[in-house]
Amino acid sequence: MNPEDRGGCAGGRPALLCPSAQPEMSGSMILGVMGGTAEEPRLSYLEEPQPVTGDLLALAAPVQPTQIFRFAAQCEESACCHFDGSRCRLATRIVQILPAVVAALPPCRIRPTCRWYQQEGRDACLRCPQIETQTYTASEPMILAATPA
Numbered sequence: 067m068n069p070e071d072r073g074g075c076a077g078g079r080p081a082l083l084c085p086s087a088q089p090e091m092s093g094s095m096i097l098g099v100m101g102g103t104a105e106e107p108r109l110s111y112l113e114e115p116q117p118v119t120g121d122l123l124a125l126a127a128p129v130q131p132t133q134i135f136r137f138a139a140q141c142e143e144s145a146c147c148h149f150d151g152s153r154c155r156l157a158t159r160i161v162q163i164l165p166a167v168v169a170a171l172p173p174c175r176i177r178p179t180c181r182w183y184q185q186e187g188r189d190a191c192l193r194c195p196q197i198e199t200q201t202y203t204a205s206e207p208m209i210l211a212a213t214p215a
Contacts, residue, residue, distance in 0.1 A: 082181040084146070085174075086156070086199050087139035089131050094118045094139040097176060100198060105205075109136050109195040111173050132200035141181045147214040157182040157190050159211040166192035 087094055095115040102108035115138060116122060126134040143149050148156035160182070171191050177183050182190035196208075 081179070082141045082184055083138045083176050083179050084141045084154075085136065085138050085176060085180050085182055085194060086197055087137040088199070089118050089123060089135070089137050091137070091139035091142070094137050096122060097136045097138040097174070100134055100136065106167075107196055107198050108167070109172070109197070111175070113173075113175070115175055130200055133198070136197070136199060138176050138180075153185055154181050155215060156212065157186045160193050160197065161186045161189045163207050163211040164193045164196065167196045168192055 084091075085097060095117050096112060097115050098109040098111040100107055101110050118137065122135075123131045131137075141149070141154070144151065146154075148154055166189070169192070171177075171188060172195055174180070174183075174191065174194070177191065180190075182194065198208075
């Protein structure tokens, strides 16, 4: 599935995608698989994002899918606690608080329509591989970045 074909905005622009979505969000797709360690998680990006299916979610058992997979879905904008009306405050805090964990842009297939990239540019991408949607071992900086104002 081509993320650029998902939905659209006025003026023909593709809808922006949230790279840290929930699996139950409309049009959700798996962006990658979490690996690394509890102290240093790292996302392995899929060559092509995959639509969420019950069979794919079941592969995460016995843990929650958000502990294994990262999901992308259309940014919900004002329905999200991180959105301030025009910007994603989560993306801003990630860039301001967390260190870069890679030196080169990761092989991400949603970059052209990623809200974080469109808003924060390369700096967001260099931090993105460490972001876990759900974790029980988050560092203090990660908790600070993820906590809405």
